[in-house]
């Protein structure tokens with residue numbers, strides 16, 4: 001799918017003005033406040049009503065949150081209602097919930113628990129299962145591993161790769177973490193103050209970033225590591 005133009009304005013100020021193609025998996029990377037979350041909100045049609053958006057897309061499906069669009073937020077703790085059993089937070093058949101649980105590597109017995117009774121990694125798997133409920137064509141993830149410890153982060157990224165093979169959705173992965181971006185995505189779009197500064201194959205941009213801004217993002221994540229492999 002191709003996002004020819006995504007422009008978000010607040011009063012006279014343009015907050016985001018970008019365009020890119022999501023072939024298989026694209027990381028939208030930038031520092032805090034660069035416009036990553038707003039871009040996802042715009043695609044989900046969830047921008048604050050004070051903002052206006054201009055969106056031109058080439059895709060073989062309509063953008064419908066919860067159906068063609070799946071969303072995994074940053075913090076699984078706030079994405080779930082703490083006083084409701086996990087199984088009651090799904091809006092599909094029990095059979096489908098069992099199937100999704102199996103696919104995200106969770107024991108079905110966890111459905112009987114309340115969210116505070118699960119670990120951060122288990123909760124993030126629940127939220128991923130929820131995002132897959134509608135069989136999305138595009139799965140959007142907003143810093144989904146930030147709240148997790150490094151080992152759990154790797155397991156969740158591996159899970160997402162496996163799920164992508166199985167369900168064949170495209171991925172739009174928002175992060176400021178170049179390490180996670182490299183692990184999950186083939187392509188990258190680097191944004192700064194709402195504008196695209198670099199876009200292309202992940203490997204090419206990691207090896208020879210053109211912009212100082214991208215170099216700084218890479219150095220912050222890969223200090224003392226051989227990331228080009």
Ligand SMILES: Nc1ncnc2c1ncn2[C@@H]1O[C@H](COP(=O)(O)OP(=O)(O)OP(=O)(O)O)[C@@H](O)[C@H]1O
Pocket residue numbers: 010015030031032033034035036037038039048176
């Ligand atoms: N509800 C809002 N009202 C006004 N301005 C907003 C609102 N939400 C975001 N902004 C502004 O839009 C810009 C982009 O914000 P956005 O949340 O998309 O950044 P981000 O790249 O996701 O940052 P972070 O990595 O910290 O989440 C920022 O300048 C922010 O202050």
